Amino acid sequence: MSRERSFNMIRTAVSMLVAILVAFVIILIVSDQPVESIKIFLVMPFSSGSYLGNIVETAVPLIFSGLAMAVMFKANLFNLGGEGIFFIAGAVGSFVAIWPKFPSVLAPLAAIVVGALVGMVVMMVPGGLKAKYGANEMVTSLMMNNILLGVGLYLLNNLLRDPGMASLVSYKYRKKALLANIVPGTRIHAGFLIAVLCAVLVYLFMYKSKWGYEIRMTGNNAKFASYSGINVAKVILIVHMVAGAIAGAGGIIECIGLHKRFEWTALPGYGFDGAMIAMLAGNNPLGVIGAAFFVSYLRIGADLVNRSSDIPTEMIAILQSIIILLISAERFLHKYRQRWIEKGEKK
């Protein structure tokens, strides 16, 4: 491993540490029993099997959205549409999970395939506009998020809604369409295995395939890639389709893995989490798994603190933005970087 790469890892670790320190400061200021709260924040997520299970189940959608964003970032595209895709893929996939009578293994598979296809097709809108006409993919994808939320809610209100329930939720999914539980005593479901498999596949795609190579080339320098014969428009479209499929699969897997019905009534917020996770992972698909676990751990910790001492879980958003700012800051720890690399040269 080069000195430069190992330095980047150190910097990521320092950023994570700073974020946790900021969490301490917030807890110190807000909590009535700061020492106790900090202990809960750091240690309690590891204290029981069911909390550990919570960490794993929370990490599953984060892995999917992190992967989708990592692929985007690798191509130097800033599309934040994962949010809307999660929602609409969950809503449309729910149709498949509620009505058709597929046999057991096929049922969740069909729902996931439909979710992924929906994600792929929807993502082609900002993708196509960017590839062909150079429309800013960030603005179009954010507009899409709001549109998809409206369309999804329309579907929920008019077609999926279970009139027998007081709250706005869909009919129950068929038992056979749910993802199986894989660790008794927790809510960890087969979606976790799919997420890990997906990370491996994305890794192979990005680093071992021709298309992956083209994507990385385009991300490094689109002009150079174009001069060396890569069809940049095609690459942009492929990236959007892959990322859309991943986010779509993530959306429906979260629904049929954790919930018994479609119960989102607002955007679930995974899109922005994905951006931070991809950055923590340095856009490496396998690193995304670890980054998702770290964020999930913070989240469960914040959740537990919230239960005992009234500190809102939104504290996490503050930590997240600090992590993003520090990791992407080229000059952060710049002085030490120089020294560290020089030291490596001398040996």
Added chain:
Amino acid sequence: MNAFMKLIFTSDFFYSIFRVTTPLLFASMGAVLSDVAGVPNIALEGMMLIAAFAGMYFSYVFNSALMGLLFAVLFAVAAAAVMAFFTLYYKTNIILGGIAINSLASGGTIFFLYLVAHDKGTSVSLASKVLPNINIPLIGDIPILGPVISGHNVLTYVAVLAVLFTWYLLKKTPLGYHLRAVGEKKEAADSVGISVIRTQTIALLLSGLMCGFGGAFMSMGYVSWFSRDMISGRGWIALAAEAMGMQHPLGTAATSLLFGVADALSNAVATLGWPSDLVKTIPYCATLAGLAIFSIRAYRKNKNA
């Protein structure tokens, strides 16, 4: 259709266009000022949200709408300063810096909302103040036109002034020339002694200032409370308006007005009993369509040139 027409051709409807365009004007001027200097500020949304919260909270604390406005602007400029510090001095990618500020604003305002109001949805339990509406004498008495132009929130008139200010600043002042020069080619600007970092910092701070007013309008004029994510995409719509207005203050103001019409339309037809989930997406559909048409036209133009 008849009911629809009846709804549209009223002074109320035209009045509401100005009302909903106000935050878009502020935000899109913020977009122009930063983008012209080559520092695309995508955190307009977050800065407005922070300002909206600060305005609501400090107008409640000091029992004064003016103090609310002051702190709203102060906090938005502070957020812009944080962004400038990281992106210009620490060399954080400006897009990622913007994403960070947006995420900070979205979660941070809910965090503090809960601490001060023990509610994660709205601040209605806090008696915050609103900025006054202004009735223009004489003009207000003109039939039909009067009720459209007069009686708006003070910030609506400030928004119009903000457009003129932006235009004047960019086209007629030395600072405006510096901003544009830095955005055009920063190496060239640097070579003639314009400090790039300083100029871009000013651009971001001005952009934050605009967002401060826009956010203050949302919680102290548009409505009289703060609610979570209440900017609901206006910062992004402003970015689209700025792109379609070709970074020109007046052109951008015109496209903002166009999106304001779409927004007012979605509010108006909501009363007709059309499916509300879909009606709410009208402003976003309009923005998406506008951006698509704009990009296609720009692409064709480039191809033929």
